[in-house]
Amino acid sequence: MSDELDPEISALLGGSNAASDNDAVDDLIEDVETLEDEPEEVGGDFGNLFGAPPAAKKASPVPSSGRRTIHDVDLSKTEFAPLEKLVNDTPSDVYNDPKYYKTCLTGENNMAQRVHQLLTKYLTTTDPKDRSVFRQQIITAFWELLRGMVGKMSNMSTPLPKRMLVRYGIILPSLFKPENKEFFSKMIFENTTGEPVLYADEWFKEIASGRMTNSATDEAKKPRAPENSEAASKEEKARLQQLKSKNSGRLQSAENILNIKENERKTLENELMRDIKQLCTHAALYGMEPHTAELNEEQRKLFPVIGDLLRRLSRNDKEFVKAFAEYKEAKGTYESVASKVQAAGGDEEESNDTEAVKLEFETYRQMAKMTVGRRGNQFPLFTREFFHCTENGTGMRENVIEVLRWIESLDPGVFVRMHKNVGNRIVPYVLLAPTYGDRGFCWEPFDRYNRVTSRGRIVVPMYPRDLRIAVLTAVADLRWQVAKEKASYYWMEEGLTGQYYQHVEQMKLKGDLKEFFIEDYILWMTKESTGVQRLDKDVRGIFWRNMPFPKELKEDLRKRSLVYDELCKKDLNREMSDGY
Incomplete structure (x- = not known):
């Protein structure tokens, strides 16, 4: 050179x-x-x-x-x-x-x-x-x-x-x-x-x-008394902002649940009004006006249907009342904290x-x-000596979003976080680092003060050999950490992490468990999604259940191989059972 x-x-x-x-x-x-x-x-x-x-x-x-x-x-x-x-x-x-x-x-x-x-x-x-x-x-x-x-x-x-x-x-x-x-x-x-x-x-x-908090670190901050009134005021603002962020997540989640219950009620009411209208519509009796005919067979069948709708509407009303009370409480708490932040000058001009x-x-x-990585190119400056990316393979913002769109099209639940049996789609913060690295990673799956609606943080290198692989490694890491945090103490027994851990133990594989998962996730997204079988049978089953492809892709895959057809049949059996 x-x-x-x-x-x-x-x-x-x-x-x-x-x-x-x-x-x-x-x-x-x-x-x-x-x-x-x-x-x-x-x-x-x-x-x-x-x-x-x-x-x-x-x-x-x-x-x-x-x-x-x-x-x-x-x-x-x-x-x-x-x-x-x-x-x-x-x-x-x-x-x-x-x-x-x-x-x-x-x-x-x-x-x-x-x-x-x-x-x-x-x-x-x-x-x-x-x-x-x-x-x-x-x-x-x-x-x-x-x-x-x-x-x-x-x-x-x-x-x-x-x-x-x-x-x-x-x-x-x-x-x-x-x-x-x-x-x-x-x-x-x-x-x-x-x-x-x-x-x-x-x-x-x-x-x-101050619009973003510092990224989490393992080092605990040593509490110390503020040096002066200005420092004390600054600490109080930070504390209030933290509290505001936490309550913001609670408010968003409560509002989301309330919207779901409201939409469910609207659907039930529309069905009920349609059925009642059909029930109350009678055919004319020619020659015996103004009398009308009795209920026909189709109308009589509506009695149990309407009864079921009324029961579901009653159950929905109870859930709606509870959801509205939680939303009202969350909104009041959030507004109270927001007013304190405003009074403390937390929303003033940029600091x-x-x-x-x-x-x-x-x-x-x-x-x-x-x-x-330890053996990678740590050179921090852009130079043609090391830059070998194509235009579409450079990690600029728009290219990374396109890769994320492709990932979500194959793995619709990749950014979905469950709370009270309701899925919230939350895209993480993505930091684009100008390095010659090849692997992205997840720094934190969510804010420790707001696990409901806070964004996680992933890092993606801008000048990798393969941008898709770099983003996939970061997203796979996010997938693993969110699933692990969700399972908490039982991460080796329950959910995605538990099933995968038991598979690795059964195969007696030695090494980093998360790295095994990331490599398998890359194969799942790049090979298995196209019908090319590269994963172990058990791993394919775990991913099929916990990170399913869209229905259209499943139907396409089942036509290509008996392996995927068998998995689709198992899906159908689970749908017919209570445990699905």
Whole structure:
């Protein structure tokens, strides 16, 4: 690789074609030496640069009433809305800015100079051993540079190059291939999808503003007395927001159950009115007017039907009264907490919680490492040397949503969480990490303070070899953790995890149980869904019962093989029994 880079060092480092390699390096050093002398540039016009309408330039810090944000779980949605487009029609010119590199490093901590020096050496050296050393040093230096940069993502005046560095790892546009540069220039900047799929800069912005809580960690926070009244007020706001989030889940769940009972009542009433209308309609007796005929046989059969409808309506009414009381109580509690949050200033203009960002940065660093693995490529910067994705295989927001749509089309219950025998579809937060990893994972299945309607958190690498596999590993991990938390202490005995655990024990397999499940889930989604049998018979049965395909796909599969036909027959037997 060093032999290929050497003739192009001048271009890679942003120098002119006529300049020598040394001149190009000298120019970069001069740029960084003057960084501290120049004022930090004001952020660009996001809307004009990335094809968004002018109204989308600056998001309102507090959503207006009735308008949902990505943090509000809409339980009425049953699938991902179709995307109008995956990329913009016209490219932005952010990567054509000759001062892009300088802007990235302007006004940052002392690691900016260190990153510049190491990057210069890394790109100019011809010794493979030296390149390996500089590469490892860049990794450490870059993360220290990023530590001071992520806190600025909530500031709307932060220059676009800095955002692109945090979002995509792009520090030097000349490290693009021409076709890659055009593709990245067409990526949609704003989140117009309404889905909780976030880039790293957006993730830190939401954390800083307080709209998202910090990701869960195993390390317990040491309680300490607030240093002053401002710190005490801040802690109280955080406590109230936590309480508000918990009660929000309870309110949403209660409202969902109430809507179900209301719809059930409406259906029963319509059936009852239809049957009564039919019962009360009598044929005329010709020649004996105004008398009408007696009830016919069909009408007499309606008596037990109407009686059954009345009993069901009575039972529904009792359930409705209970559901309404729970909803009323939940609504009152939520409004009480919301008023306290408002009084404490919790819904004021956007804040910038630097402590929360610092804490989240340490978690984010671990997340990025986990997508790559111990033996993977930890290099944090975008370079054509390591980027080998196709346009559809790059982990940008729109591509990831399309993969999630495909997964949900085969596994309709993948994002459904049961509560009081009611299924709530809750899409998790998805963090897109700019790494060269191949595996996504689930960081937490749901918020520990709101297990009913809170979103979980999964992480997906942006530059994997196979984007579908990267997203599938994250979703499989989510599937496993949600099922395990649902079964609680009995996870080795009940439900999906219990059945799978008993199968692994029976087969006497050694290794990580969850990894076995993830690999089998990938086969289930990529092979078994197409009729190609790759799973063990017992595993296929477990997945067929606990993570069933849509009925249309089941009918198609049963025509292809007797194996699936037998599973469909077992489904029919279970439907006819009480235990289904």
